[in-house]
Ligand SMILES: Cc1cc2nc3c(=O)[nH]c(=O)nc-3n(C[C@H](O)[C@H](O)[C@H](O)COP(=O)(O)OP(=O)(O)OC[C@H]3O[C@@H](n4cnc5c(N)ncnc54)[C@H](O)[C@@H]3O)c2cc1C
C-alpha cells in the first residue's frame with residue numbers, strides 16, 4: 018500500500034516536473050529523476066518527494082513544515098529538486114551517495130531552525146537535494162550510566178521529554194530553550210541554554226557520535242580523527258558531512274527547581290539603570306542561577322525589560338540570593354515558583370504541557386532577521402539609554418541578553434570550536450520580526466537592525482567583533498560561489514570574515530579538520546568552512 022502510494026506520487030511528480038517551469042531554481046529533467054529514484058529505491062528508500070506545485074503532491078507541505086524563518090519560504094526562494102526522508106543510518110548513508118551520484122548539491126535538515134535557511138535552500142541557484150532527518154528521531158536513555166543516544170533528527174523537546182520520563186525526573190540535559198530546535202544543527206553549533214552556566218553547552222556534553230563522511234563512510238569517536246571529532250562539536254552544521262547520532266552526557270536535576278519571569282516597563286532611564294546593574298549581577302551569580310533579560314521599546318517612548326530566571330534549588334534560597342545581590346529587581350517571593358525541572362523546560366519553551374515537548378509543530382513562525390554580539394566590559398549607562406531610545410523607534414525589535422560565567426568561563430576557549438568562554442559577561446541577540454502582511458517592509462526592518470548593530474559596535478567585543486554560529490548571520494560574509502565548489506587559499510582567507518567572528522583563534526583548526534574530512538568541499542553552504550586546496 019505504502020509503495021503503491023509512493024509510486025503513484027512518483028509518477029505524478031515526474032509529470033508535474035516535466036510540465037512545470039520553475040524560474041527560481043533549475044530542476045533536473047525527468048531522466049535524471051528516474052535515475053535518482055532508481056538509486057534510492059534500490060537502497061530501500063521509499064519516502065521522497067520531487068519538487069512540484071501540483072496540489073496532489075505533498076512536496077510543498079513537506080518542505081515548509083519545519084521552515085522556521087518564513088523569509089526563506091517565499092516563492093522566490095530556491096527549492097530543492099527532491100526531499101528525502103531516510104528512516105535509519107543505512108538509508109541516510111545511501112541518500113548521501115545517491116545525491117552525489119546524480120551530482121546534486123546536498124542540504125541536510127534536522128529541525129529547520131537555521132536563522133538563514135541554510136538547511137533547506139541555497140542562494141547559489143544550483144540544483145540540490147534535501148535530506149530531512151525528521152523521521153530519525155529516536156532517543157534512547159540509559160539512566161544507569163546517565164547517558165543517552167539520540168538520532169540527530171530528534172528535537173530538543175523530544176530529548177528533554179524522553180530524558181525526564183525515562184529517568185523519573187532525575188536527569189536532564191543542557192541545551193537550548195526552544196523545543197522544536199533540531200539536535201542536528203543545534204549541537205553542531207554549540208547549544209546554549211538555561212543550564213549552561215552550570216554544565217556548559219550541549220556540545221560540551223557529547224561523549225561520542227556517529228558520523229557519515231562525504232564518501233558515505235561511517236565513523237564513531239574511536240575511529241575518528243581528533244580534529245574532526247572536535248570540529249563536529251561546535252564548528253557549525255553543514256560543513257563536514259552528516260552526524261547521524263549523538264551520545265549525550267546527561268546531568269542530574271533536583272526534584273524541584275525555581276522558575277520566574279518578571280517584567281518592568283516605563284520610562285527608559287530607570288530601566289537602563291536596572292539593566293546596567295544586571296551586567297554585574299547575572300554573570301556572577303552562583304552557577305545554579307540563570308537570569309537573562311529581554312529588552313524592547315514602545316512607540317510612546319517607554320521601554321520594557323523582562324527577566325527570565327531559573328535556579329536549581331529552592332524558592333527560599335533563590336529569593337535570598339536575589340534580594341541580596343539584586344534588590345533593584347524588586348522581586349517578591351510570590352513571583353517565584355517551584356516546579357520539576359521538566360516543567361521549567363515547558364515554561365522556558367513557552368508551551369503548555371510536558372507532552373507538547375514532543376510536538377514538532379508548536380512553534381509560531383514569522384519572518385525575522387537576527388544578529389549577535391559578545392560583551393566583555395559592562396556597557397555604560399549612557400550607552401544603554403541610547404540603545405533603549407533606539408529601540409523605542411522600532412517596537413518589532415528586541416534584544417536578548419544571555420548571561421555567561423560559571424561553567425562557560427571554566428571551559429577552555431580551545432577545548433571546542435566555540436571560543437566565547439572566560440572574559441565574556443553575556444551574549445546579545447538582536448532580533449526583528451514581522452508577519453506576511455508586512456512583507457513589503459522587510460528591507461526596511463533588516464536595514465533598521467543593521468543600524469542598531471552599528472550603534473552597538475563601540476560597546477561590544479571587537480577585533481574581530483565576535484558572533485555565535487548558531488545565531489547565523491550572512492551579513493558577516495559568504496563564500497563566493499561564482500568560482501565553483503573547489504576552494505583556493507583566497508577563499509579560505511575570505512571565509513575568515515565570518516570564521517574569525519564565530520570561532521576566533523579556532524578558525525585555522527576548523528580549516529584543517531575540513532581539509533581532512535571533506536577536501537572536495539562536498540558539504541558546503543554560504544558560510545561553510547572551506548578546505549585548503551591540495
Ligand atoms: C526559535 C529559535 C530558538 C532558538 N533557541 C536557541 C537557544 O536557546 N540556544 C541556542 O544555542 N540556539 C538557539 N537557536 C539557534 C539554533 O541552535 C540554530 O538555529 C541551530 O542551527 C538549529 O538547529 P536545527 O537542526 O533546528 O536547524 P537546521 O536548519 O536543520 O540546521 C542548521 C544547520 O546545521 C546543519 N545540520 C542539521 N542537521 C545536521 C546533522 N545531523 N549533521 C550535520 N549538519 C547538520 C544544516 O545543514 C544547517 O547548516 C534557536 C533558533 C530558533 C529559530
Ligand SMILES: *[C@@H]1O[C@H](CO)[C@@H](O)[C@H](O)[C@H]1NC(C)=O
Nearest residue numbers: 019022023064079102151152
Ligand atoms: C514521509 O515522511 C514525512 C515526514 O515525517 C511524513 O509526513 C510522510 O507521511 C512520510 N511519507 C510516507 C509516504 O511515508
Ligand SMILES: *[C@@H]1O[C@H](CO)[C@@H](O)[C@H](O)[C@H]1NC(C)=O
Nearest residue numbers: 183184185186187271272273
Ligand atoms: C519516581 O520518583 C518518585 C518521587 O520522586 C518516587 O516516589 C517513585 O518511587 C519513583 N519511581 C520509580 C519507578 O523510581
Ligand SMILES: *[C@@H]1O[C@H](CO)[C@@H](O)[C@H](O)[C@H]1NC(C)=O
Nearest residue numbers: 225226236237238239240264
Ligand atoms: C565504534 O566503532 C567500533 C568499530 O566499529 C566499535 O568496535 C565500537 O564498539 C564503536 N563504539 C561505540 C561506542 O559504538
Ligand SMILES: *[C@@H]1O[C@H](CO)[C@@H](O)[C@H](O)[C@H]1NC(C)=O
Nearest residue numbers: 282283284316317318319320
Ligand atoms: C510610560 O510609563 C509610565 C510609568 O510606568 C506610565 O505612567 C506611562 O503611562 C507610560 N506611558 C505610556 C504612554 O504608556
Ligand SMILES: *[C@@H]1O[C@H](CO)[C@@H](O)[C@H](O)[C@H]1NC(C)=O
Nearest residue numbers: 372373375376377378379380
Ligand atoms: C501540536 O501543536 C499544534 C499547534 O499548537 C496543534 O495544532 C496540534 O494539535 C498539536 N499536535 C498534537 C499531537 O498535540
Ligand SMILES: *[C@@H]1O[C@H](CO)[C@@H](O)[C@H](O)[C@H]1NC(C)=O
Nearest residue numbers: 495496497498499500501511
Ligand atoms: C567571486 O569570484 C569571481 C571570479 O573569481 C570574481 O570575479 C568576483 O569578484 C568574486 N566576488 C566576490 C564577492 O568576491
